[in-house]
Amino acid sequence: MSRLAHELSADDAAALRQAAVWYARLCSGSAGDDDRREWALWHAASERHRRAWQQVDGLRDQLQALPGGVSGQTLRAAARRRRVVLRGLLLMGGAGGAAWWVQRQVPWLDVTADLRTATAERLRRTLPDGSTLVLNARSAVDVVFTPRRRLLRLRAGEILVETAAAAASMPKWVVETPFGTVTALGTRFTVGIDGDGARVQVLDKAVRVAPAGGDRTQVLSAGEGLRFTRDGWDAPARIAGEPAAWVDGRLVAVDMPLAEWVAAFGRYRHGHIGCSPELADMKVSGVFPLDDAERALAVLGHAFPIRVVRRTRYWVSIQPRWRNGSAGA
Amino acid sequence: MTAVKAPVQHTVETLYCDHHAWLREWLRKRLGHAGDAADLAQDTFVRLLRTCRLPERRDPRDFLVHVAKGLVVDLFRRRSIERLYLEALASRPADAAPSAEQQALWIEALVRVDAMLDGLGPKVKQVFILSQVDGLPYAEIARQQGISLRSVNNYMARAVEHCVLLRMRQHDG
Numbered sequence: 001m002s003r004l005a006h007e008l009s010a011d012d013a014a015a016l017r018q019a020a021v022w023y024a025r026l027c028s029g030s031a032g033d034d035d036r037r038e039w040a041l042w043h044a045a046s047e048r049h050r051r052a053w054q055q056v057d058g059l060r061d062q063l064q065a066l067p068g069g070v071s072g073q074t075l076r077a078a079a080r081r082r083r084v085v086l087r088g089l090l091l092m093g094g095a096g097g098a099a100w101w102v103q104r105q106v107p108w109l110d111v112t113a114d115l116r117t118a119t120a121e122r123l124r125r126t127l128p129d130g131s132t133l134v135l136n137a138r139s140a141v142d143v144v145f146t147p148r149r150r151l152l153r154l155r156a157g158e159i160l161v162e163t164a165a166a167a168a169s170m171p172k173w174v175v176e177t178p179f180g181t182v183t184a185l186g187t188r189f190t191v192g193i194d195g196d197g198a199r200v201q202v203l204d205k206a207v208r209v210a211p212a213g214g215d216r217t218q219v220l221s222a223g224e225g226l227r228f229t230r231d232g233w234d235a236p237a238r239i240a241g242e243p244a245a246w247v248d249g250r251l252v253a254v255d256m257p258l259a260e261w262v263a264a265f266g267r268y269r270h271g272h273i274g275c276s277p278e279l280a281d282m283k284v285s286g287v288f289p290l291d292d293a294e295r296a297l298a299v300l301g302h303a304f305p306i307r308v309v310r311r312t313r314y315w316v317s318i319q320p321r322w323r324n325g326s327a328g329a
Numbered sequence: 330m331t332a333v334k335a336p337v338q339h340t341v342e343t344l345y346c347d348h349h350a351w352l353r354e355w356l357r358k359r360l361g362h363a364g365d366a367a368d369l370a371q372d373t374f375v376r377l378l379r380t381c382r383l384p385e386r387r388d389p390r391d392f393l394v395h396v397a398k399g400l401v402v403d404l405f406r407r408r409s410i411e412r413l414y415l416e417a418l419a420s421r422p423a424d425a426a427p428s429a430e431q432q433a434l435w436i437e438a439l440v441r442v443d444a445m446l447d448g449l450g451p452k453v454k455q456v457f458i459l460s461q462v463d464g465l466p467y468a469e470i471a472r473q474q475g476i477s478l479r480s481v482n483n484y485m486a487r488a489v490e491h492c493v494l495l496r497m498r499q500h501d502g
Binding site for chain 1: 405406409413439441445451455459465466469483489490493494497
């Protein structure tokens with residue numbers, strides 16, 4: 001009897017479902033003799049049931065092979081890193097669109113900021129309540145922790161926040177930006193600002209976004225991101241890629257506009273990096289090493305129809321491969 | 330991607346001669362790493378030999394890229410799991426250090442379970458891990474996650490069904 005790998009008969013599929021339901025029932029920690037007797041009747045009732053149950057046994061064996069102690073932690077951490085990434089890896093969209101993207105100057109870092117990073121630097125800190133804060137390159141943040149407040153004032157750049165488990169009695173956890181606030185209703189999210197607005201991406205649980213110029217708020221859940229200004233917000237969108245991969249020194253792009261890619265590397269490369277306007281919306285995908293901008297540029301140049309034009313060591317412009325000369329960006 | 334079963338080693342050899350260098354270069358451009366690219370190009374052909382799956386004549390390069398992309402995903406998954414496992418290990422008080430061989434087996438087991446849980450929603454996955462890996466009773470999971478016992482039970486059934494379906498398919502294939 002040969003059966004194609006991906007075709008199960010309806011009866012087999014139903015038996016597998018029943019086996020799964022039985023297993024779920026028996027694993028609750030409060031299953032009793034009655035449950036086990038009923039299961040035994042089901043198990044004895046047909047060959048198909050027994051075959052389905054073999055898969056459950058196999059699954060149990062597979063889980064038994066995991067190392068003790070650290071497996072749960074490891075698998076949870078792995079689950080947090082989004083995998084969308086790899087699906088989009090190596091794909092390429094077309095060029096087009098209009099928006100003229102301008103490289104901003106190195107942001108002026110507020111001297112009163114408690115924590116700041118320079119170009120190509122990252123910084124990780126544990127906060128007084130046990131929460132974790134990571135600063136991306138060229139970022140600055142004030143930390144205001146008192147018995148009444150848990151506040152980060154984001155002055156420049158981008159941060160990742162992972163709040164510790166909170167007791168109800170603790171003050172709410174707020175990231176303040178020039179454009180409004182982000183209140184943590186859960187544990188893990190990134191906030192970044194540029195000259196025009198702020199962007200929030202939620203990795204676990206949820207946050208509440210409150211633009212400064214109004215009293216409307218928006219709750220954003222895990223897997224969603226949005227951009228907001230003082231006056232409002234864009235529609236929340238599913239996160240593509242791994243928004244916090246910079247913590248590990250990688251930029252994971254999935255259909256990312258080239259302008260955004262350039263902005264990300266702008267934080268990691270001394271000098272100017274820009275792209276010509278007709279490329280600003282070109283979608284790029286891939287995994288790029290943030291700490292090695294030259295290599296990332298080389299990868300980009302191989303995989304996409306662009307060329308990298310250099311005037312000096314510190315001035316780099318990304319231009320379409322089909323254009324000659326060195327005008328632009 | 331269509332493929333036919335054809336245990337003809339000769340054909341893999343032909344494919345190898347015609348496309349191996351091209352595939353290696355294709356991977357190198359995308360990964361930016363010559364060593365990884367060479368390994369994965371090699372593994373792609375090894376996998377073809379092992380599974381006896383060959384492309385239909387028309388688009389051998391599309392097929393090779395399809396297989397290679399799967400291997401890229403595997404490689405990234407393995408590296409990520411390995412790093413997370415070592416991090417998790419480092420955050421615990423050390424008991425007797427396991428042998429390198431044992432560690433490799435454990436990492437392999439983690440990679441396989443991680444891959445198996447792909448495609449489950451985050452909540453379902455979380456409940457499954459808490460129950461089946463951490464061994465918590467449903468009441469504790471419900472409390473911790475702020476969901477009902479019924480939801481825990483439903484999530485578990487869904488996760489287990491996903492896993493056993495996958496196992497059945499893999500073993501049939």
